[in-house]
Amino acid sequence: MKKLIYCSLLGFAFCLSTLVRAQVDFGNLLQLAQSNPDSLVSLSKGNKMRINVERETFLLCLAYQVKADYSKVDSLLNIALTDYAFDNDSGLYVNYLMVSSDQYKFSGNYEAAITTLLKAVNCSERNLDTINMVTTSVHLAETARAAENFELGLAYLEKAELAVKNFGRRINLIMLARIYDRKASIFIEMKKDFDETNEQILNTISIAAQIGDKNLEASSYNNLGFLYINKEPENPNKKAEDYFKKAIELYDELGNSINATNARINLSRYYNRKGEYQMGVNTLIAIKRVVDSSDWLWEKGGYYEMLGRLYFSLKEYKSAYESLEIAKLNLIELTKNQYDKRIASLEIQHKIAQKEKEIQLAMLETKAKKNENKILYIILFFVFLLAISFFIFLIISGRQKRILRKQQKENIEINKKLTKVVAQKETLLSEVNHRVKNNLSILSGLLYLQQTKELDPNVKSAIKKSLDRINTISLIHESIYKRDDMESVDFQEYLARLIHSNKEIYWNDLPLEIDVQCNKLSPNLETSVPLAMIINELVTNSFKYAFKGISSPKIKVVFENGVLKYMDNGKGVESGNSNTNLGSKLISIFSDQINATINSFADSQGYHHHIRLSND
DSSP: OOHHHHHHHHHHHHHHHHHHHHHHHHHHHHHHHHHOOOHHHHHTTOOOSSOOOOHHHHHHHHHHTTOHHHHHHHHHHHHHHHHHOTOOOOHHHHHHHHHHHHHHHHTTTTHHHHHHHHHHHHHHHHHTOOOHHHHHHHHHHHHHHHHHHHHHHHHHHHHHHHHHHHHHTTTHHHHHHHHHHHHHHHHHHHTHHHHHHHHHHHHHHHHHHHHHHHHHHHHHHHHHHHHHHSSSSSOOOOOHHHHHHHHHOOOOOOOOTTHHHHHHHHHHHHHHHHTTHHHHHHHHTTTTTHTTTSSOHHHHHHHHHHHHHHHHTTTTTTHHHHHHHHHHHHHHHHHHHHHEEEEEEEHHHHHHHHHHHHHHHHHHHHHHHHHHHHHHHHHHHHHHHHHHHOOOOHHHHHHHHHHHHHHHHHHHHHHHEEEHOOOOOOOHHHHHHHHHHHHHHHHHHHHHHHHHHHHHHHHHHHHHHHHHHHHHHHHHHHHHSSSSTTTBHHHHHHHHHHHHHHHHIIIITTEEEEEEOOOOOBHHHHHHHHHHHHHHHHHHIIHHHIIISSSOOOOEEEEEEEEEEEEEEEEOHHHHHHHHHHHHHHHHHHHHHHHHHOOOOOOTTTTEEEEEEOOO
């Protein structure tokens, strides 16, 4: 038994080490395809890759793209998308989508390139493949930059940066460098803030140096050269020259001829702007043989166009004409090739769509076969559960019926007791209300008798005011116990009765216009009495002092927006000068009691009191 376990562990360790070695080998080949494509092509011809044909074809596509041999890439893609199955390796399918998008981009079909890359990003996200999601997002950002859709590019770079920072492995550093590099390129195109762009590029260079990615380091130095050459276009900073030379040095070291050529064209552009035309010509002449022997139509067109400009500035018009003529021929050929590539890319796009349908169909068939038995087991399981559930339901149902019958009997007894208690409380409440009313009537009668016997006019006046206040409370009490809802008071009805009651006492049969608009005011019991006492003091004050010399006296009470507005058309002189009497003190006390604020003022219409009620 021990030997069996030991052999099993050894076998597992061997399989794991083989898998890890295969992943490392593929990673090394991937780097080789990008940095030295000729070596990778040689390995393929010698059958030395030792990987499956799908991966080998992908690496060859990548290598031929670096070599700018786009026709071979189209041929390999046609084979891959027609013959290979990707349903077991979605990551590899995403890689093919990226290669296809580059083919669209090289043919000038940016819309198809972006659409293909969006598909690749979505596929990576569905498979929770963070590395491919970041890679495809960076690819998408670069394509969007070329299409001048800068906002889309920045959005996917931000998304990729967030994913990388949450990933938590060394891959973070490599991916961050790619993200910063593409972000810097977009910033240069958008002519963003110089310091911000410069910081992005320097961060990329620092990370590229740490991870030993010279290709990325060279690209960043080339970006720095662009940044400085555009900072002052008429007189560019000499740092631009240094950065372009550093980029050329790194590209030459890597054997990346096409990017080295582009960097030299950029350097000659710097010399042209500085007026050092001969230096620019010398820079370009040094690589003339390499350019002439290549099939880089785009780079060759840019090369001869720049050379023509420099010759023209040197007044060597014949050489300028010859160079510009070559540039024109290359651009014409490039346009023709792009048209051919557009047709080829459409064919690839069609094959990708077909391949996706095949993949989806295969996945559906596989799922269907796997689910046939599952569905049967699930049906049997649910039938079993249903039978058990029905049995349990019968048991629980019988128990619940017994409990329900018992609860119904208990509820009937409780309801009888509650009905009896409610009747007792209603009787008690009626008795209390009756006694409160009687007590208020007795108190009013006693004060009235005292008033008739009293000879001192000041005392009689004080007793009369007390009678008014008791009457106010009595009206509130009557309004409450006559209503079915004893939680609040109908202040519209109450105020009308209060004002008319005071009119009979103070104003007798003299004309008076009363306007009460308080339908929406319905204070609770706690607020009703203090608020009624405040209004009573204001009404009493109006009748006693406000209407002297007024031919058409008027009282108006309105409630709106949480403010009770009381107004009479008197001058308000007496009430305005009575801040120290008992009535004013009572108003202040009652307003504090209900957290109300009172604002009093006079205008051409009369004297106003605005009572703002608390929301609490």
